[in-house]
Amino acid sequence: EPEVTQTPSHQVTQMGQEVILRCVPISNHLYFYWYRQILGQKVEFLVSFYNNEISEKSEIFDDQFSVERPDGSNFTLKIRSTKLEDSAMYFCASSEAAVGYTFGSGTRLTVV
Amino acid sequence: ELKVEQNPLFLSMQEGKNYTIYCNYSTTSDRLYWYRQDPGKSLESLFVLLSNGAVKQEGRLMASLDTKARLSTLHITAAVHDLSATYFCAVPNSGGYQKVTFGTGTKLQVIP
Structure with missing residues (x-):
């Protein structure tokens, strides 16, 4: 069964550093997303991406965040200057046009 | 703004018992997703x-959707320990691009 692949599985970074979280969506999917989940809390939408541009973003997705699809397969989330409150599990997801999502296994980001 | 609420938030039940998790949402949607999350x-x-009226079953879990009442249920039949997890419902937002809003989650613990 096709999978969404995320790397790394765990990233520890110092406050103020830049991090890049990587995702390989399912190859024939057209819509890509990032969500995050602070430990023990609900899953929050960050951004959606379609046709090589951001289609929607949440209030959480401020100027510190950016997304890219640098080639035909990767989809990245960059956090420019990490804060303690950015510590969370970050999930990438992809979907075809109309039905549900497939989530990746997640990247646990710990900012110290 | 779409709000999605689940109840109960926590559920501790004995093996062999039946129970239902409820998911209410605040704005019109003709579809809904259920997810399971194991710790980490x-x-x-x-x-x-x-x-509307969709019913799906997989093993001991059965989900239904009433779009008029803006309500979905996840029914557990004869619970077993392996069903212990957190269950989320998620509702697509209107306006396309497949962004979904997740419910608060229901943490289910099945006691042998």
């Missing part, structure tokens, strides 16, 4: 409900 893991798709 990703979101596993359980059910995709695509229309």
Whole structure:
């Protein structure tokens, strides 16, 4: 069964550093997303991406965040200057046009 | 703004018992998704409900959708310990691009 692949599985970074979280969506999917989940809390939408541009973003997705699809397969989330409150599990997801999502296994980001 | 609420938030039940998790949402949607999350893991798709009156069953879990009442239920029959996890419902927002809003989650503990 096709999978969404995320790397790394765990990233520890110092406050103020830049991090890049990587995702390989399912190859024939057209819509890509990032969500995050602070430990023990609900899953929050960050951004959606379609046709090589951001289609929607949440209030959480401020100027510190950016997304890219640098080639035909990767989809990245960059956090420019990490804060303690950015510590969370970050999930990438992809979907075809109309039905549900497939989530990746997640990247646990710990900012110290 | 779409709000999605689940109840109960926590559920401790004995093996062999039946129970129902409820998911209410605040704005019109004709579809709803259920996910399972084990601790520290990703979101596993359980059910995709695509229309009013949709009912889907997989093993001991059965999900239904009433779009008029803006309510979905996840019914557990004869619970077993392996069903212990957190269950999320998620509702697509209107306006396309497939962004979904997740419910608060229900943490289920099945006691042997």
